[in-house]
Amino acid sequence: MAELKGTSLTNADWQARKNAAMARGEGNVASVFVERAQGSEIWDVESKRYIDFGTGIAVCNTGHRHPKVMQAVAEQLERFSHTCVMVTPYDSAVMLAEKLNELAPGPSPKKTMFVTTGAEAVENAVKIARSHTGRRGVIAFDGGYHGRTLMTLGLTGKISPYKNRFGPFPGDLWRAPFPVPYHGVSVADALRALDMLFKTDVAPEDCAAIIIEPVQGEGGFYPAPDAFMTALREICDKHGIVFIADEIQSGFARTGKFFACEHAGIEPDLMTAAKGLAGGFPLAAVVGKAEIMDAVGPGGLGGTYAGSPVGCAAALAVIDVIEEEKLVQRAAAIGARFRTRLEALQKTYPHLIGDIRADRGAMIAIELVHDGDAEKPNAALAKAILTECYANGLVVLTCGMDGNVFRFLPALTITDDLLDEGLDVFERVFKGAAE
Known part of the structure; x- marks a missing residue:
């Protein structure tokens, strides 16, 4: 970590070093090399800020570095x-x-x-x-x-x-x-x-x-x-x-x-x-x-x-x-807030968002399809949105047998303001990729 401070190495520099030093099988979703994290926010080595809707794959439920x-x-x-x-x-x-x-x-x-x-x-x-x-x-x-x-x-x-x-x-x-x-x-x-x-x-x-x-x-x-x-x-x-x-x-x-x-x-x-x-x-x-x-x-x-x-x-x-902090109840509230926003997005794009799964608290997903058909997975759209989300400062994850499902795993301590800011980014990126 000490080497990061005071250097001008970029994410691309670190990705090149990783590719040379670490096994190819241990890949990474995005070339975002983390400098620090707090709560529901991450900053990379280029000082770019990200809202974290992944929490290390549901690890930091209490947020990064809870006091x-x-x-x-x-x-x-x-x-x-x-x-x-x-x-x-x-x-x-x-x-x-x-x-x-x-x-x-x-x-x-x-x-x-x-x-x-x-x-x-x-x-x-x-x-x-x-x-x-x-x-x-x-x-x-x-x-x-x-x-x-x-x-x-x-x-x-x-x-x-x-x-x-x-x-x-x-x-x-x-x-x-x-x-x-x-x-x-x-x-x-x-x-x-x-x-x-x-x-x-x-x-x-x-x-x-x-x-x-x-x-x-x-x-x-x-x-x-x-x-x-x-x-x-x-x-x-x-x-x-x-x-x-x-x-x-x-x-x-x-x-x-x-x-x-x-x-x-x-x-x-x-x-x-x-x-x-x-x-x-x-x-x-x-x-x-x-x-x-x-x-x-x-x-x-x-x-x-x-x-x-x-x-x-x-x-x-x-x-x-x-x-x-009553995070069990907070998880349910987060899920409800996501559902409201995602259902509004689905009304505009019913042919692309086939299903919303938000009845299990803050373990939320949307499934992307072609022509509103559950049996026509749209992995290409999911990949395009994923890439643009990171470019716009939002950490998200995909999953599913066909790679066409977005999963949202925000920290249960996330504020409503950060949650809405992250959803604003996702909606903006989604609309840009869909149109």
């Missing part, structure tokens, strides 16, 4: 940075586990284990489910995204750019259709397909777990219908299958509930958490029913950096901020 989070991290660094929670543990990990157990939905007693990344959390959730059930099979869903390790890529339901040429993947992983009414897949369709999967590929008595994102992330920001979540809960109960809710992107107040599965009123057996958990510091967790979590013996779970004391301190502060 309470930064204070907690600074205080922890004065004490120690690492000892390994599996060797000589510390109070912050215990207190955070207690807090997560308390926040997890449902009446069952809960326990927590920590790791560093979301992919690790998913892998450990599968390990726990297999240990608890003594079974092998795991079912995931088309369009789901669960990580980049070989196990989680096997669960992920999107080839490009994540899975291509990386196989073979672990066995005993199966996939079923995810209900997306906008694309003609109803809850009944998805349940029939799951029933057929049980008849053709994996018997329910050999299925350890079903894992689902309550709101798909990379797949297109499609919320799982409440009726589908309820039906999955019933199927898992009937067959003794562990229900895993992947809350890595949808958790920590993002959807207008602390965890997105609360919208359906269900209690998962296990939940994976990461991203918004620690306000920008690497930390992930599996939280679940105590009897299931304890299926694994001592030493079977963990990792060198699992439950970083810095990350745990940050996460405790993040949870305090969410509660004190």
Whole structure:
């Protein structure tokens, strides 16, 4: 960071150095090299300001460098940075586990284990489910995204750019259709397909777990219908299958509930958490029913950096901020404000904006199409708008199986003025690209 200060290197200079020094596979959406960030704003090395509607992919739910989070991290660094929670543990990990157990939905007693990344959390959730059930099979869903390790890529339901040429993947992983009414897949369709999967590929008595994102992330920001979540809960109960809710992107107040599965009123057996958990510091967790979590013996779970004391301190502060600043309610208000603006834009461009998804708090999306047809994705328009948004000082992200979905993930602490300013930029860019 010291090299940045006092130099005249541009974003293009740094992009050239990155291309020469870092693996091509670890690409970047935009050539914007960050100098500093605060709240919902970012400044690059050329001193250009951006409004952040991406928050590092739903990581900084409390905004960049929230004072309470930064204070907690600074205080922890004065004490120690690492000892390994599996060797000589510390109070912050215990207190955070207690807090997560308390926040997890449902009446069952809960326990927590920590790791560093979301992919690790998913892998450990599968390990726990297999240990608890003594079974092998795991079912995931088309369009789901669960990580980049070989196990989680096997669960992920999107080839490009994540899975291509990386196989073979672990066995005993199966996939079923995810209900997306906008694309003609109803809850009944998805349940029939799951029933057929049980008849053709994996018997329910050999299925350890079903894992689902309550709101798909990379797949297109499609919320799982409440009726589908309820039906999955019933199927898992009937067959003794562990229900895993992947809350890595949808958790920590993002959807207008602390965890997105609360919208359906269900209690998962296990939940994976990461991203918004620690306000920008690497930390992930599996939280679940105590009897299931304890299926694994001592030493079977963990990792060198699992439950970083810095990350745990940050996460405790993040949870305090969410509660004190009423960010669950704020997420719902942000979603409503986006919906009003995006619906007005859709009225002008009904042939281009096929669907608006803004009923899950501040996890918002619009799907771009040709001729108002859901089956004619307009990825070219999405790419053009994305490029121009960055040129006009707005950080946004796309997603979806065809790359035609804009996803909006503003910080839950964003002010109405900044939110409106960012939406003004998006509308202006959209209109310029559409006409």
